[in-house]
Amino acid sequence: VSLIPGNVEVLAFGFQTDKSTAATVPVMAIALEDCSLDPGVQRITTPETDADALAPDDVVVGAQPGGTFKCYLRPDEVDLFMYALLGKNDDTGTAPTTHTANLDDTAPFSSPYLTIWDIWPGIGCVKYTGARIGQLALTSQEGGAVESEYTIAALKAIFLDIGDAPDLSGLFVDEQPFTWAELAVSLGGSHDGIVSQYQLTINRNINRFQGDNGLESLDIPNGLFAVSGSLTVAFEDDELWRAANTGAVDGTDLTTTIFEESIDIDHTRGSDLEAKFSLAEARITNFKTKIATDGKPATSSFDFKSKRSATLTDVFQSIVKNAQAHSDRSA
Amino acid sequence: VTNADAAPAPKKPTPKKKPAAPATRTFQLKQSAENAVHRVSFGASPRISIGAGETFATTDPRLAARLAAQPHLEEVTS
Numbered sequence: 001v002s003l004i005p006g007n008v009e010v011l012a013f014g015f016q017t018d019k020s021t022a023a024t025v026p027v028m029a030i031a032l033e034d035c036s037l038d039p040g041v042q043r044i045t046t047p048e049t050d051a052d053a054l055a056p057d058d059v060v061v062g063a064q065p066g067g068t069f070k071c072y073l074r075p076d077e078v079d080l081f082m083y084a085l086l087g088k089n090d091d092t093g094t095a096p097t098t099h100t101a102n103l104d105d106t107a108p109f110s111s112p113y114l115t116i117w118d119i120w121p122g123i124g125c126v127k128y129t130g131a132r133i134g135q136l137a138l139t140s141q142e143g144g145a146v147e148s149e150y151t152i153a154a155l156k157a158i159f160l161d162i163g164d165a166p167d168l169s170g171l172f173v174d175e176q177p178f179t180w181a182e183l184a185v186s187l188g189g190s191h192d193g194i195v196s197q198y199q200l201t202i203n204r205n206i207n208r209f210q211g212d213n214g215l216e217s218l219d220i221p222n223g224l225f226a227v228s229g230s231l232t233v234a235f236e237d238d239e240l241w242r243a244a245n246t247g248a249v250d251g252t253d254l255t256t257t258i259f260e261e262s263i264d265i266d267h268t269r270g271s272d273l274e275a276k277f278s279l280a281e282a283r284i285t286n287f288k289t290k291i292a293t294d295g296k297p298a299t300s301s302f303d304f305k306s307k308r309s310a311t312l313t314d315v316f317q318s319i320v321k322n323a324q325a326h327s328d329r330s331a
Numbered sequence: 332v333t334n335a336d337a338a339p340a341p342k343k344p345t346p347k348k349k350p351a352a353p354a355t356r357t358f359q360l361k362q363s364a365e366n367a368v369h370r371v372s373f374g375a376s377p378r379i380s381i382g383a384g385e386t387f388a389t390t391d392p393r394l395a396a397r398l399a400a401q402p403h404l405e406e407v408t409s
Binding site for chain 2: 104
């Protein structure tokens with residue numbers, strides 16, 4: 001028996017030209033904090049009056065390949081993921097290149113299909129084809145690095161001979177993750193340095209239509225787009241408290257108005273590396289302040305949710321600056 | 332036998348019109364000086380990725396309409 005170190009699993013990603021054609025080679029590979037990708041074979045039991053003393057066996061009824069993986073937010077990786085999640089990307093400038101990703105106005109339900117190789121080097125490899133990124137959840141807090149958890153759904157899973165696993169040379173980024181020390185959150189365009197924790201979820205609410213295609217799904221269409229999150233901030237005055245309940249920072253009576261202001265979550269390392277996530281009109285609710293009996297500063301938390309807008313870039317946009325020429329890693 | 336009773340002459344088959352070949356429309360990144368975008372990527376099946384100096388041709392009218400609506404693309408006219 002040869003024991004395998006537990007810290008070797010990696011994922012590699014390639015862009016497909018269409019839903020049914022797997023990418024031949026990956027264009028990026030990443031290290032992982034956690035991974036639950038799985039071929040997702042679905043089983044049920046079929047109990048019946050078979051006059052047997054034994055519980056029924058399982059039968060396979062389908063497959064739902066996918067799961068989640070977690071990795072640190074890195075400036076030279078996240079542009080690819082944002083394009084894959086949101087569906088549209090423009091590349092401008094060089095050294096650094098600015099990658100602007102958002103929903104495609106002309107096909108807002110669209111996003112590219114990926115081929116994802118889940119590799120335990122030298123041991124095993126599962127290739128997921130027709131895969132989409134359905135959700136990104138970003139989290140960080142004082143004293144931490146920035147973590148990103150992606151939710152994946154794929155049409156099909158195939159176990160490869162390990163010799164057929166792709167060559168990953170040159171596909172890993174050699175850079176440190178973004179940390180809290182590189183973060184600035186702006187509320188209403190103002191960065192006051194009051195945030196101590198953030199969580200942001202960008203969700204395509206992906207669906208699966210298996211169809212009558214054996215163990216390969218017909219499609220995994222994107223659903224309704226939603227961007228939400230929460231912030232923990234220093235409780236410095238009653239403006240947001242009032243706003244979240246009355247609709248205005250100087251409000252007195254409760255109203256049916258939901259307060260909204262822009263939120264920009266901006267990670268910056270020097271002038272060449274940045275990952276900025278922007279909501280032009282975030283609606284703020286559920287403002288709660290926590291007492292601290294030990295006399296520590298009081299903190300408040302609130303939820304936010306991006307408001308619908310005909311201008312899709314107002315709902316959500318990511319701007320990533322890095323050394324990658326193109327988010328789809330084309331030459 | 333009168334002419335009225337005579338069997339009508341068989342109609343000449345009308346020649347079927349061949350369906351017109353779908354027009355090919357070609358798109359490229361806008362060449363204007365103010366367009367700083369050097370690659371635009373979008374779409375799923377097909378996924379479209381057009382860089383500076385590249386073109387994308389399609390005979391699909393719906394796809395062509397989507398390409399025409401992209402702010403950083405323009406149609407190549409010969």
